[in-house]
Amino acid sequence: MLSDTAPRRLRPRAAALTSLAVLVALLIPAGPAAAEDPALPSPDGLTEATAAASCWEIAQLAPDAPSGVYWIATPAMGAAERFFCDQETDGGGWVLVGRGREGWSESILGAGTPAQVRDTVTGTAAFAPRQLSGELIDQLNDDRPIGELADGIRLVRATNAAGTAWQDTTFQLSSPRDEWTWQFDNEQRVASYRIDGVQRTGGTTSSFGSGNGLSRVRTVTGSTEGWAMGFGYGSEIRGSTAATSFLWSKNTTTGYARPFTQVFLRPKLMSADVFSAIPDEGTPATTGPAVAQAFAEQQTWGVAGLGAGPSTLEGSNEVSAFAESGGRVLVGGNFTTVQRSAGGTGAETQSYLAAFDRDTGTWDPAFRPVFDNQVKALAALPDGRIAVGGYFSTVNGESHPGLVVLDATTGEVDASFTGALLNFLSGGVPVVRSLDVQDDWLYVGGSFTHAAGGGTQVYARAATRLSITTGVPDAWNPEFNGTVMSIDASAQGDRAYAAGYFSQSRGRAADKAAALSTSDETLVPWAVLFSNRSDNRQGYQQAVLEVGDRVWLGGSEHSLVSYRRDTMSVASSNITLAGGDFQAIASDGEAVYAGCHCFGSNYEGATAWPTVGTGWTGVDAVYGSGAWSATTGEYLPSFNGVFNTRAGAGAWALFVDSRGTLWQGGDFSYSTRAGFARQWSGGFVRHAASDTTSPSTPGGLTATAGADDVTLTWSASTDDRGVTAYEVLRADRVVASVTGTTLTLPAAPEGTRYAVRAVDAADNRSASTPATTAAEPEPAAPTLIDAGSTWSYLWTTQATPAGWNAPAFDDAAWATGAAPLGWGTGDIATTLDTSLSPRPVTSYHRHDVELTDPLPAALRLTVRADDGVVVYVNGTEVLRQNLDAGPVTPTTFANTAVPAARAIAEPVVADVPASAFVAGTNTIAVEVHSNYRTAASHSFEMTVTLP
Incomplete structure (x- = not known):
């Protein structure tokens, strides 16, 4: 919104300019080169071929250019895209990155497409929020730190229900902010802000301003706000749920109205400053981050219902465990049925453990073991067997308290595995919370006192290991004095890690986490970082996993910490607010995934709870789970799906299958597929591995000059998932994207350089061809x-x-x-x-x-x-x-x-x-x-x- 009358005048201009841009782009598939070359078109933003580096550049080159839709391209974007530019406010040059009323997405994915953001910029049709992805917003700033934008973040908010009065707000951050985030309900510090021309300082992005009226920006999202994120006013401003009201509240008596809002940024990028000539050797290949896709795979089956798991036990959710065997992923938990939809389509009674096709997610009705209570842990064994742990007492009508080994295909009990657990404490019921396999051993963690098998019984309190072949227990006994929630045997074979509620191992101090020798139970010194001891809490640790040269530990309160394996000193730390503890960890070797009942922000570098202080180094959205670099510990904000949960439990089980697909289990009820398609997801969600393979380089590029044009031809590229387009570069940037292998451009000055690269569906780009210049056609033979x-x-x-x-x-x-x-x-x-x-x-x-x-x-x-x-x-x-x-x-x-x-x-x-x-x-x-x-x-x- 640009002024009080902006809603009436922006839409016709946007439509006219959009039509013009499309028409010219179809007629002239050419493009600008470096701005300093006067012989090539200037970057006016009117066509794909003449895309500008920013709305600001358009305003500098054409001060009278109206507000509307323009083509923008930066080196980080790769190819040009169209965006709405406000060219009238404060010198113009503002790009619209989102608009809507209540219910904004806090995910890095944003909401909707660039077309939806740019084409409907105001009015009641724009109330449903549409937001550019964080990745695209960063690219609009050429991947430069968002926190360094001189003009900060601009909000244009309606101040009355009719949408006839508007307020302009800008704010700058003092907290570190390299990348964009849509998660503002957190402790990002506001350095200064200007509301309706009045400059002030202080506050955080969750709430800043003066008073409790229109001069406040409040993104706090809770029950008072109907859990609908927005850029709200103070408690004195009331709205309604009316479909035509530019001010929304969950009812007419509640304040903190969420107004219709537009979000603008002003990157001041000029083509001459950001683009450089095509190198002789061409441009290098680029790929996306090695992390699972944030959008979910299509859900064909799920689980539902709650079984006999202890109702008071945190974590007794639909899904608690995964393991893979024979091309299927076994799913364990506290569910009672498998079905195809929220309404129960195709529902079949199958409690606590079921098998699904690894590649399609289709339920396998041939696998029908019968348990009397929930499954908490799974581990695949050799020869097509599966170890199962949990709260159950009987399996297929036989007594197997807490632990059993099954044929992973038929679900029948493996009678040759004689291992069993006993518990002479806690009512005599053994419980298994965690399983892991290493070398010839099945490591078991939970609540029990003894292990037996093959006629042998040993004292093994809360943790033991059994022969994976026979189930006979080993004498290895860490002897913890409390429940083990997670156990992980190092791939290096020398250590086993445990996390839980214990404080001692064999009488030695072991504060909720332990690293032990697999040969003699020697403790490796480990000073565990606790976020909550200043709050007089003992806390607990819920999940542990060694990945490479780091050991990852998650638990209360809201902490995920990685430790250097060689010294067990802190390598990275994270605290989530608002949210709950970390409870599951998995890895594909590139990324580490951690699940939590946290639905707010992850503070990198923070070490304390409930106040994270000012020492954190970054804050990004987290929803039920997050991803971190396995090598650096850095948070990977691009893995940030959009979900619903039944009761806010989040992810309690994480697993990466043999194809690299991430499975998340917990109380998930809905997830979001690519294209923002919402789907029912009963208990678990699958995320495909990201495509990080770029196409091959196109070959044989030739550029032939005609009287008034230049014709480019090249040979096709190959890609494991298919090439979607070829980007044609001229002078210093992409000037056209085509699906074929030839293109004719308008004539350019002699010596102009050309290159071509391939793009796939994941926006991986091949290395381009070497730069070439246009050759005059050979004269026809006399x-x-x-x-x-x-x-x-x-x-x-x-x-x-x-x-x-x-x-x-x-x-x-x-x-x-x-x-x-x-x-x-x-x-x-x-x-x-x-x-x-x-x-x-x-x-x-x-x-x-x-x-x-x-x-x-x-x-x-x-x-x-x-x-x-x-x-x-x-x-x-x-x-x-x-x-x-x-x-x-x-x-x-x-x-x-x-x-x-x-x-x-x-x-x-x-x-x-x-x-x-x-x-x-x-x-x-x-x-x-x-x-x-x-x-x-x-x-x-x-x-x-x-x-």
């Missing part, structure tokens, strides 16, 4: 005898005169006619009489060519062979086609019947050397022979050129 020339010819039943092919022969009595001569093809210019009887087999043709010294090195003869020909130069044979060797006569038949179409399409070409010619008059003589007298066609034409 023609001595043109197509369609007039020839002397003889078509007769009489004997052929002697010496007919010699230069001295007098052909004055012969007929003359334009080529092609003959019959049977649509292009015949001179028809030979086929009524002659008997019909001749052979026609004869003569033409003279004048040459001067110095003679050319050769002449190129191109002749139609329909069916056979002999060509002479000055009486000497120089070419024969489809006629046998030796003398030929008027009745010699060609040895091949050549269809006329092929004779035309595939003429015979021969380069005859200079030695065959003389300075002066040279005679070209040709005899054409049919394959049989009643041939369907007989035709002749020849051209003679310099090769």
Whole structure:
């Protein structure tokens, strides 16, 4: 919104400029080069070809340009896209990145498409929020720190229900902010802000301003706000739920109204400052981050219902565990049915454990084990078996308290595995919370006191390991004094890690987490970082996992910390607010995924709760789970899906299958697929591995200059998932995106450089071709005898005169006619009489060519062979086609019947050397022979050129 009347005047201008931009883009698929080159189009933003680096650049080059839709491109974007630019407020140059009333997405994915953001910028049709993705917003700023934008973030908010009055607010951040986030309900510190021209300082993005009226910006999102995020006012401003009201509140008596708001940024980028010439070697390949896709895969089946799990136990949710075996992923938890939709389509009773196809998510009805209570842990064993742990007592009608091994295909109990657990505490019920396999051992963590198997019983409090073959327990006994919630045996084989509620291991201090030798239970010194001890809480740790050279530990309160494996010192730390504890960790080796009942912000570098302080280094949205770099510990904000949960439990199980797909389990009820398609997701959600493979480099780029244009051609690229487009670069940027392998651009100055690169559906870009310049087309070869020339010819039943092919022969009595001569093809210019009887087999043709010294090195003869020909130069044979060797006569038949179409399409070409010619008059003589007298066609034409 630009002024009080902006809603009425912005929409027509946007529509007009959009139509103009589309029309020009279709007519002129060209583009600008470096702004400093005056011979190329200036970046006015009116076409894809003349995209500007920012709305600001357009305003500088054309101060009178109206507000509307323009093409913008930065190096970080790769190719141009259209955006709405406010060119009137405060000098113009503002790009619209989002608009809406209540219910804004806090995900980095934003909401909707760029077209939806730019094409409906105001009015009641714009109330449903549409927001650019954080990635695209960062690219609009050429991936420069968002916090360094001189003009900060601009909000244009309606101040009355009718939408006839508007307020302009800008604010700058003092907290570190490299990348964009839509999560504002947090402790990002506001350095200064200006509301309706009044400058002030202080506050955080969750709430800043003065008073409790219109001079406040409040993004706090809770029950008072109907859990609908927006850029609200203070408690004194009330709205309504009316569909036409520009001020929304969950009811008419609640304050904190959410107004219709537009969000603008003003990157002040100029083409000359951000673009550089195509390097000689071309541009490098680029790929996206190695992290699972934030959008969910299509959900074909899910689970539902709550079973017999302890209702008071935090984490007794639909899904608590995953494992893979035989191309299927087994899903364990506290569910009672499997079904296809929220309404119960195809519902089947199957409690606590079910199998789903790894690739499609389809339920496997052949796997039907029967448990009497919930499953909390799964681990795949060799030979198609699966270890299952949990709260159950019986499996398939047999007594197996807390632990059982099944055939992963049939669900039958593996009787050869004799391992069992006992608990002489807590009512005598053993519970398994975690399983892991390493070397020949099944590691078990939970609440129990002894392990048994194969006639052996050992003391093993809260953790043990059993033979994966027989189940016989080992003497290894960490002897924890509290429940183990998570156990992880290092891939290096030397350690096992545990996390839980314990404080001792074998009488030694082990504060909620322990790293133990797998040979003798020696404790590795580990000073666990606790976020809540200053709040007089003991806390607990819920999940532990070693990934590479780091050990990741998550738990209360709201902490996820990585430790260096060699020293067990803190390498990275995270606290989530508002939210809950971390409770599951998994990794694909590139990224570490952690689940939590946290639905707010992740503070990188924070170490304390409930106050994170000011020492954190970054804050981004987190919703139920997040991702971190396995090597650096850095938070990866691009993994930030859009979900609904049944009760706010979040992700309690995480698993990366053998194809790299991430499975999240908990109390998920809905998820969001690509294109912002909402779907039911019963208990679990799947996320495909991101495509991080770029296409191959296009080959053989040539640029050929015409009188008024340049034509580019190249060979196709390949990609494991398909090439979607080719981006054509000219001078310093992409000027067109096409699906084919050729493009014609308007002429450019001599020496202009071109390159082409391929793009796939994941926006991975290939390395481009090396830079090339346009070459002038080779001049056409001089023609001595043109197509369609007039020839002397003889078509007769009489004997052929002697010496007919010699230069001295007098052909004055012969007929003359334009080529092609003959019959049977649509292009015949001179028809030979086929009524002659008997019909001749052979026609004869003569033409003279004048040459001067110095003679050319050769002449190129191109002749139609329909069916056979002999060509002479000055009486000497120089070419024969489809006629046998030796003398030929008027009745010699060609040895091949050549269809006329092929004779035309595939003429015979021969380069005859200079030695065959003389300075002066040279005679070209040709005899054409049919394959049989009643041939369907007989035709002749020849051209003679310099090769």
